[in-house]
Amino acid sequence: MKIRRVLSIIGLQFIGLIFCALSEGVVNVQCPGDIDGDAQWTGAEVQPPNTQCIHLAAGDGFVTMADGHLQYTFGFSEVTGVLPEDVMSTGMLAAEFPGPTIKVKEGSNVYLTLTNVGMIRRPDLFDPHSVHFHGFPNAAPIFDGEPMASLAINMGSSLTYYYQAPEPGTYMYHCHVEATEHMQMGMLANLWVTPLQDGTTVGGCTAQQYVFNDGDGSTCYDLDFPIQLSGFDSIFHDLHIAVQPLPFAMMKDNYPMINGRGYPDTINPNPLSAPAENGGIQSQLMSSLITATAGQKILLRVSSLGTVDFYTLSVLGIPMRVVGRDARILRSSSGQNLSYITNSVTLGGGESYDIILDTAGIAPGTYFLYAKDLNNLSNNTEDFGGMMTEIVIL
Amino acid sequence: MENTSKRKTIGIWLLSAVVVLFAAFPAHGAIDGITGTTFNLTARPGYISTAEGGSYLMWGYANGIGSGAMQYPGPTLIVNQGDVVTVNLSNQLTMPVSIVFPGQSAVTATGGTPGLLTREAAPGGTDTVSYTFTAAQPGTYTYYSGTRPELQIEMGLVGALIVRPTTNPATQAYNHPDSQFDHEYLFLLSEIDPIIHDQVSAGNMALVDNTTYFPVYWMINGRTGPDTMTPANNPLLPNQPYNSMPMMHPGEKILLRMIGGGRDMHPFHTHGNHHKVIARDGRLLSSGVGADLAEMAFTTTVVPGSTADAIFGWTGDRLGWDMYGHTAGDPLQPNEYAPDHGKPFPVTLPTQLEVTNGQFFSGSPFLGTMGYIPPGEGGFNPNSGFLYMWHSHNEKEIVNNDIFPGGLMTMMIIEAPGVVLDNP
Ligand SMILES: [Cu+2]
Ligand SMILES: [Cu+2]
Numbered sequence: 001m002k003i004r005r006v007l008s009i010i011g012l013q014f015i016g017l018i019f020c021a022l023s024e025g026v027v028n029v030q031c032p033g034d035i036d037g038d039a040q041w042t043g044a045e046v047q048p049p050n051t052q053c054i055h056l057a058a059g060d061g062f063v064t065m066a067d068g069h070l071q072y073t074f075g076f077s078e079v080t081g082v083l084p085e086d087v088m089s090t091g092m093l094a095a096e097f098p099g100p101t102i103k104v105k106e107g108s109n110v111y112l113t114l115t116n117v118g119m120i121r122r123p124d125l126f127d128p129h130s131v132h133f134h135g136f137p138n139a140a141p142i143f144d145g146e147p148m149a150s151l152a153i154n155m156g157s158s159l160t161y162y163y164q165a166p167e168p169g170t171y172m173y174h175c176h177v178e179a180t181e182h183m184q185m186g187m188l189a190n191l192w193v194t195p196l197q198d199g200t201t202v203g204g205c206t207a208q209q210y211v212f213n214d215g216d217g218s219t220c221y222d223l224d225f226p227i228q229l230s231g232f233d234s235i236f237h238d239l240h241i242a243v244q245p246l247p248f249a250m251m252k253d254n255y256p257m258i259n260g261r262g263y264p265d266t267i268n269p270n271p272l273s274a275p276a277e278n279g280g281i282q283s284q285l286m287s288s289l290i291t292a293t294a295g296q297k298i299l300l301r302v303s304s305l306g307t308v309d310f311y312t313l314s315v316l317g318i319p320m321r322v323v324g325r326d327a328r329i330l331r332s333s334s335g336q337n338l339s340y341i342t343n344s345v346t347l348g349g350g351e352s353y354d355i356i357l358d359t360a361g362i363a364p365g366t367y368f369l370y371a372k373d374l375n376n377l378s379n380n381t382e383d384f385g386g387m388m389t390e391i392v393i394l
Numbered sequence: 395m396e397n398t399s400k401r402k403t404i405g406i407w408l409l410s411a412v413v414v415l416f417a418a419f420p421a422h423g424a425i426d427g428i429t430g431t432t433f434n435l436t437a438r439p440g441y442i443s444t445a446e447g448g449s450y451l452m453w454g455y456a457n458g459i460g461s462g463a464m465q466y467p468g469p470t471l472i473v474n475q476g477d478v479v480t481v482n483l484s485n486q487l488t489m490p491v492s493i494v495f496p497g498q499s500a501v502t503a504t505g506g507t508p509g510l511l512t513r514e515a516a517p518g519g520t521d522t523v524s525y526t527f528t529a530a531q532p533g534t535y536t537y538y539s540g541t542r543p544e545l546q547i548e549m550g551l552v553g554a555l556i557v558r559p560t561t562n563p564a565t566q567a568y569n570h571p572d573s574q575f576d577h578e579y580l581f582l583l584s585e586i587d588p589i590i591h592d593q594v595s596a597g598n599m600a601l602v603d604n605t606t607y608f609p610v611y612w613m614i615n616g617r618t619g620p621d622t623m624t625p626a627n628n629p630l631l632p633n634q635p636y637n638s639m640p641m642m643h644p645g646e647k648i649l650l651r652m653i654g655g656g657r658d659m660h661p662f663h664t665h666g667n668h669h670k671v672i673a674r675d676g677r678l679l680s681s682g683v684g685a686d687l688a689e690m691a692f693t694t695t696v697v698p699g700s701t702a703d704a705i706f707g708w709t710g711d712r713l714g715w716d717m718y719g720h721t722a723g724d725p726l727q728p729n730e731y732a733p734d735h736g737k738p739f740p741v742t743l744p745t746q747l748e749v750t751n752g753q754f755f756s757g758s759p760f761l762g763t764m765g766y767i768p769p770g771e772g773g774f775n776p777n778s779g780f781l782y783m784w785h786s787h788n789e790k791e792i793v794n795n796d797i798f799p800g801g802l803m804t805m806m807i808i809e810a811p812g813v814v815l816d817n818p
Contacts, residue, residue, distance in 0.1 A: 025748055030741050109714065111741070128750040135692035137667050138710055140717060141780045142743075142759035146665055148752040149781035149805065157748035162740040164714035180789045180798050248793040249610035307789040310659060310695075326668065328690040332681065348661025350693040350787030 025156025027084040029055055029113045037084040039113060050108045055080045056100065057091025058129035058153075058175065058187065059117040061283050062275040065255050066262035066386075067379040070275060071232055072121065072241035073097055073186035074175070075283070076131075079115065088156070091117035093278040096285055097260040098228055098305075099189030102173065106196050106213075110163045118155040121241060128152035130159075132176040133191065134350060135327050137167050145176045152177050168195035168212050169327025170301040170352045172228065180248055180307060184236055186260075188305040190226040193327070211299060211354045212329040218337060219323045221299035221356055225290050227369070229304040229311045229347060229387060231256045234380060253308045256376035256387040259286040263370075263377070263388035288389040294364055298357040298391070304347035311387065312372040314344040318362055318391065324354030344372055359393055367391040424564075424578045425556065425651070426626050426636050427470025428457055431477045435493075437515070437539075437551060438486040440464030440633045444611055445618045446794040450588055451595040452550035454633065455493075459484050460519055464633050466616040467582050467655060468537070468553030475532045475560050475569075481525045485515035491551065493525055494540035496699060497676045501527040511540035532559035532568050533676030534651040534701040536582075544604050544657075548590055550616075552655045554582055557676070567649055567703050568678050572685035575649035575705060577815070579640045581784075583696050583802060584616070584656035585609035585791070609658065612791040612802035614638040619785075619792065619803040640784070640806040641815045644761070645729030648706040648806075654698040660791065660802060663693040665782035669704040676701060693787050708808055710761070715739050718810075719760035728811045754781040754805055762810030780808040 029037040031053035033046050039055035041047040056076045063071050075095025082090045094117075104110050112131060119125045130152040132145035141149040143161045153159035175187035195213045202210070203217020211219035231253030239246060258266050261284055265272060272284040292298050300320075304311055314320075323330060323339045330338040345353045371377060371387035379385035435455040440463060442452050455468030459482060473479050483506075485491045492514040495501050503513035506523030515523045539551035559569040567573040587609045593601045614622050615636035622638040624631070642648050650669060652662060671694055672678060672685035679687040694702055710717045711731035715738060718727055722736030739759055743749070746768055751757065756778035757765030764778045775781060785792050785803035794800030809815060 028744070109740070134663075135668070138708060138712060139666055139782075140710065140713055140759065141755070141782065144665060144782070146752075146783045147750065148783065148799075149754045149775075151743070151749040151751050151755060153744065154748050154750060157744050159744055159749070160741040162714065164712055166712040178798055180793055183789050246796075248790065248796045248798055250608075250796075251790045309788070310661075325689065326691045326693060328668065330689075333684070333686040333688065336681075336686075338687065346695075348659060348693065348695045348788055350661050350663045351691075351695070 025154065026158070027087045027115050028158040029084060030160035031111050031113070038082060039080045052104050052108050052110050053080070054102060054110070054112045055082065055087070055115065056112065056131070057087060057094065057115050057117045059091055059093065059095050060119040060121050061093050061095030061281065062278045063097045063186070063260065063283050064272060064275055065232070065234070065379055066265040067382040069234060069380065070277060071234060071237045073237070073283070074119065074182055075099055075186045076189060087115050088117050091115060093120050094281045094283070095186065096283050097186045097188070098230070098286065099173070099187065101190040101226055101286070104165045104193055106165055106168045106193050108165050110165050112161045113158050114153055114161065115158040116153045116155050122243070124243065126155055127182070128154050128177050129175050129182070129187070130177050131161055131173050133161070133163060133171065133173055135171040135352070136163060147177045165193050167327060168193045169324060170303060170354050171327055172303045172305055172352065174305055181246060183305060184233060184251060184307045185240065186232070188228065188230055190228050190301065190303065192301055207297070211324050214329060218339065219329065219354070219356070220297060222296040223292055224299035224301055225288070226259060226286070227288065227300050227302045227313070228259050229257070229302070229313070230260070230306050231308060233308070251308055253306065254380045256311070256371060258288045258387055258389050260284050261286070261288065262379040262385045264385070266389040290369070290389065290391040291394065292359055292391070293394045294362055295360050298359065300355040300357065301352070302345065302347065302355055303352040304349055306349050310346055310348050311376065312344050312346045313369065314372045315357060315367060315369050315391065317367045318357045318359060320345070321356045321358065322353055323356055326352055357391070362393050364393050367393065425470060425472065425580050427472045427554070427556065429472045431473060432480045432482070433469070433471055434459040434482045435468065436460055436462060436484045436486055437491040438464045442466050442616065442633050443621070443631055444794050445621045445800050446797040448588070448611070448795065450586065450591040452591070452633065453487055453546060454550040455553055459522065460486070465635055466550040466633060467584070467636070468551065470554040470556060470580060470636070471537070472556045472558065473529045474558050474563060475529055477529045479527055479529050482522055483515050483525070484519055484522045485517050486519045488517050490514040490516055490541050491546065492523065492540045493537050495525065495527060495535065495537050495555065497535045498527045499530065501525055509541055514541050529557040531676055532557045533673060534567070534653065534703050535676050536653045536655065536699065536701060545602060547656065548586060549594065552584070554580055554651070554653055556651065568673060570678060570684045572688070573649070573672055573678065573703070573705070574647065576646040577640065577642055578649035578651060579638065580615055580636065580651050580653070581638060581662065581696070582615050582653040582655040583613070583660045583662065583786070585612045585658055586656070588795070607657070610795045612660070612786060614802055614804055618794045619800045622804040638804040639817050640804070641817050642708070642808055643811055643815070644808060645709050646707070650704045650706060652694065652696045652702045652704065654696045654700050657698050659698065660696050661693045661787045662696050662784070663787040664706055664784050664806070666780070666806065666808070667706060667708045668692050669694065669706040671702055671704045673703040674700065717761050719763060761808070762813070777809050777813045779810065779813070781805045782808070
């Protein structure tokens with residue numbers, strides 16, 4: 001696309017958004033105790049007990065695939081700590097892939113504000129957005145983010161979601177507006193709830209971190225890593241930025257990824273360099289390189305938000321103990337431990353697994369975590385890529 | 395989203411919502427189907443409709459010998475544990491056809507001609523084959539063609555078999571109270587590749603190519619969304635009699651009878667809460683005592699040819715606010731979570747100009763309360779219930795051949811206490 005045309009579109013869009021903000025929309029953070037609207041407690045502001053605030057922007061942006069192909073995306077970006085008057089400018093074209101990871105404590109009052117900053121590079125679109133807290137038990141439609149049964153937030157405005165985070169475990173969040181499109185476009189992220197048992201020593205767990213309130217330390221871990229699986233169909237993304245009809249039914253992912261990157265970008269410990277097309281904002285912040293010292297217990301918080309495929313994930317050389325699935329501990333109703341050792345797990349979209357890798361007795365070295373559906377080990381036509389990362393045992 | 399398809403989509407949704415609102419739901423059994431111990435089925439061709447306006451040739455099992463409408467899926471056969479069940483099959487298709495009953499032991503077949511997996515009914519309508527078995531174990535099963543299944547199941551020759559237990563057959567799925575439910579619903583999940591159906595329709599049997607199989611329609615009980623939500627026996631869908639419209643009150647339990655009716659796996663996601671998978675392939679997940687090995691899931695992968703039973707409950711407990719909008723002095727609703735009684739709604743909602751209201755939104759966060767929604771938005775939730783999308787979470791599958799939304803999805807409704815459910 002011609003640079004000059006893009007610039008004028010962006011200019012128009014800014015004017016449109018400002019008008020929008022004046023006429024109907026307003027950035028409105030609702031966070032108890034926060035006075036200046038940055039979703040944080042600073043200076044004289046007092047954080048109420050058991051309260052967490054998060055502010056996300058929803059908009060568009062760009063990411064780079066491991067073979068160098070640029071992809072237009074929709075996504076969430078972090079604006080917690082940003083003053084309301086700066087949120088629109090900070091959030092525009094800043095879509096992260098995946099979105100910011102959300103970690104909340106069991107039982108805490110969670111206030112998540114979502115501000116829709118608009119799609120700068122698709123000024124013809126006026127799509128609302130939402131946050132679906134995927135898997136949260138006893139959800140109410142008003143905060144479920146599924147737009148047909150509730151409401152979604154329009155451009156230039158904010159909606160605050162509230163949850164009491166009732167059960168620990170590995171969840172995920174995503175936009176549910178035009179879900180096939182917005183999820184394929186990248187509005188996906190990791191979300192987990194840590195248990196009340198954290199910070200106490202149970203069953204000799206000196207790390208004092210657990211996946212669940214297990215009562216016996218059987219879900220104790222030293223380090224946890226999100227492993228979120230997804231894929232992009234580059235034809236869909238390319239047609240999207242070209243303002244063409246979207247091929248929903250023909251959707252076929254050719255870029256399988258972990259946490260928004262294909263191998264070898266997965267093992268780059270740093271944010272990937274910023275695409276010029278979004279004004280130099282870093283958009284792929286999450287490394288999937290896993291490093292631990294022999295003897296440590298590694299918790300993999302595995303989830304899938306792929307819109308097309310099932311994925312089978314395997315670790316070569318380290319036994320995988322599955323301790324939880326879909327944010328529930330593997331226990332029988334009589335309390336029997338049903339965790340099991342395996343070499344692979346298979347996930348459809350919207351499923352999660354909690355897997356502990358006990359590295360006691362594991363020789364130092366590099367181990368691979370990768371998709372066993374081997375066609376997913378590619379970045380489009382480039383081989384030796386895709387859904388793979390490395391576990392380095394020191 | 396592309397504009398033309400959006401407009402079309404909204405039109406379809408409005409139409410379907412109108413049907414939901416104004417068509418009377420006839421009172422019927424918990425799961426639509428046919429009961430008894432002897433069933434007469436005929437394999438015959440017919441056409442199904444997809445919600446965006448497509449029409450495709452299918453082959454299906456009709457209820458009757460030489461009569462009855464082709465239906466997709468076939469009639470749900472509902473029997474009692476211990477029954478000696480006989481299924482007679484005749485065939486008005488152009489190739490031999492049969493039925494296999496996975497999960498049933500000692501099925502005997504008489505009549506017809508020998509086939510690869512079982513005896514088959516020859517085409518022409520005069521041949522009849524009879525299958526007999528004892529429904530020894532309660533549970534959710536499937537039946538489908540054992541003749542060229544790679545073609546005939548795709549063409550629609552698949553159905554559900556429900557065996558009711560001897561203990562509390564109206565309220566339990568198995569002979570244990572862990573399987574107790576208030577309402578039960580069938581979720582037979584499938585998909586079709588219209589190219590195969592078009593080739594068969596044109597008589598190009600030699601051109602049917604399973605190696606290039608690429609489905610673009612996804613279904614619950616043979617219907618694409620939003621047709622899933624229109625009434626059972628909808629006259630506009632004469633060959634797709636079964637709907638998918640789960641309903642409950644807070645505190646009640648829904649039994650989901652899930653069946654993989656095609657060739658792909660589908661991750662079925664229940665918004666609103668986890669569901670508890672209590673059985674697979676007609677056997678309780680048990681070490682000997684009830685469903686003690688049941689698995690909690692927010693998404694269950696439904697596998698081709700397999701079944702899974704799950705219990706879904708929803709109480710609204712621990713929301714942290716009163717879902718009825720009560721003040722502290724108001725009386726409790728049945729099954730209300732008392733610790734949240736009278737707790738205020740925790741946030742201020744944006745103004746109407748700042749939001750887009752869903753068609754199934756009541757305009758209020760509170761159960762049973764209607765709020766203001768601008769004209770042209772909302773309006774299809776007459777009792778102000780809580781609605782939850784139940785759908786394939788491989789989100790590609792919630793479209794109808796490029797038109798979003800649709801496909802493998804429906805809405806589950808939680809109605810306020812005291813509201814009489816249309817679909818008991
Ligand atoms: Cu969105
Ligand atoms: Cu989801």
